[in-house]
Amino acid sequence: MNFPLPNFLPALPEIFLLTMACVVLLVDLFLTDRSRGATYILAMASLLGVCVLIALSFSHSRILTFSDTFVRDPMADALKMGIMIAAMVSFLYAKDYLREHGMFKGEFYILGLFGVLGMMILVSAHNFLTVYLGLELLSLCMYAMVAMQRDSAIASEAAMKYFVLGAIASGMLLYGMSILYGVTGTLDLGLINERLPNVQDKILLSFGMVFLIVGIAFKLGAVPFHMWVPDVYEGAPTAVTLYLAAAPKLAAFAMLMRLLVDGMASLHGQWQDILILLAVASMAIGNIIAIAQANLKRLLAYSAISHVGYLLLGVLTGTTEGYAASMFYALTYVLMTLGAFGMIMLMSRQGFEADRLEDFKGLNERSPWFAFIMMILMFSMAGVPPFLGFWAKLSVLQALVQSTGLLWLAITAVVFSIIGAFYYLRVIKMMYFDKAEDSSALIASNDMRVVLSANGLLVLGLGLYPGLLLAFCLATIVSP
């Protein structure tokens, strides 16, 4: 059989990560508990290696390989680098937490690395098959990580809910894919986009598309497919929550872009309406229910739901500026969420989870510096200028108004953002104006202090020069 040899070079980062993950898996087997730190170092080195590999071969155009099942374009590279950095930061924050809670096992890093591989596959998918397989690889790792604390009833329950709802969402996604395959006769996203306008039966198309969007919305955690988010965020060990709150959001954004923009750009008029609905519902439910939360992890979960609403606003414009604004928003959100969960882990100790709002009371007396960092993060999440979160919201809304003229939608978004500011500001009020219940000093290793500070300052610094990141995002989204 004559078969042209595929070009392996574009997939080199993936191949490298797979090899390294297997190496970490094997090395970890021969380590004792005392030398387990080597697993952590190897895992960090692999992620760093992937990051360097991508940076060295940063692509400027679209390359397809493996019979067009794999795509590499600037957006994929940028998102992959974001994922690597987010995963590295979450591994670093998680290290002490895992040690203190007796969970410092190789499996956390192994599953984490394979999860990152799944995200990379998802980001580079150009075929329904690779979208689905990447998604399953990522989800499988995350289910297992949530359940890793085996003796915790709440973690097991969270894992169970996540697994069952995730399986249903995968089923929906597959059903949508199968209908679209039936109509177009291909699994290749590029070909689907070409063939869609020729399809006579529009009802069938919208039906398949709706199922696809349900699957994506579930992974993003958009209302009304958000039920799993608060329970999983709260139930999972904080280290795992951090991992699954940060990097996978970038992968989910990529999945949205691949399926809707690469695969169904010609149906933009139809998916726009659905995304508007999802965005409004997410912003409303996320921001309003978050007010009632007493648990910070749950609060951040509802805040994640509302942020997904803002993220969708950019994508639904269907323009390059809108996509870039959404990508900017996704990167910003990941940066902020890493910091926020990092703060929870910084404050937690052995046998004590600092996940209640009260635990942050009087943080200013205990550690003025970290109270300041947390203040930056909260202001940024609330969208107060001049922090990064403000510019992210602004760019999304700008793209929305300029390209679609949906002024009412922009106004709704602003109104909910003001409602949402309440609960972020309440955290700041608690840190600065309430008395501390517990006045012990914060204990944390130096690397965590440095990275967390850098994380917070980056939110401030990039906020002062917002053009940098946005220009980068605009440059990476190549108009198809």
Add this chain to the structure above:
Amino acid sequence: MLENYLPVLIFICVGLLVGTVMIALGFVLAPHKPDSEKLSPYECGFEAFEDARMKFDVRYYLVAILFIIFDLEIAFLFPWAIVLKDIGLFGFLAMLVFLGILVVGFVYEWKKGALEWE
């Protein structure tokens, strides 16, 4: 292609027929006079005092799950074995990588002691 499967279809029909006819005949012809003693479960001569279902060691499931994973792996080998001559070295190496990844998993479960029965 389907005509190749005609014997299977006939076999299914015959099997169904034989199975149902025998059970039906037994049901119709045999004398049955049930009473409460005959219908109650028999447990070594004394009264049944607990349900047969109970908490089971999770190790049994682990073995079963690991078996299924390797069963699935075998399923991928069938088409490969048929076309190996046509897909050449590339196909051979493709399967080698596939099996290599799973061997890593096998080493993992061996070293972890998942195959041992303590």
Add this chain to the structure above:
Amino acid sequence: MEQILFYIFATMVVLSATMVITVRNPVRAVLFLVVTFFCSSAIWLLLEAEFLAIVLVLVYVGAVMVLFLFVVMMLDINLARLREGFTRYLPIGAVVVIMLAIMLGMLVGPEHFGLDKFEAPARQAASYSNTRELGMVLYTVYLYPFEIAAVILLVAIVAAIALTLRRRPQTKYQDPDIQVAVQRNDRLRMVKMDAEKRK
């Protein structure tokens, strides 16, 4: 003939699938699930997807359902508790199901998927081997998804072991390796001593 067979097997799939969720005894439910899989594999065969049909029987009926049956027979499931919320959730469930059924009915009917819209694929010759055709593309054209499948299986191994394996240091068991390696000298000490006389 083919159409008749399709309708027979399709009816059996639907009926046995309904039985899976309605019978009270979970063991019977699993057995009905086996019937469902078996009939779906027959439908796949009618589509000439020979390999899928065989794998469905081999993997699902042969391995997965055996595991299911094993779990269901052994676990202590409180059936009464499982049915507790039934009447409470019935109305909302019924509404969802009816709406879904209407939508599906609108969609997969002949006006959208009929033979006039999509031509039936041509029948293959008797010498056609579906497994062969699949093999020709699976390891070459679809190399990338194929290797991802291996990674997913690897993650499944890691996850299954990480979640269920517990070391039990206190259990006593025999290690045949050590048993076989035992030397005479490990167990028996020959002591030379003079015989003593009774005084």
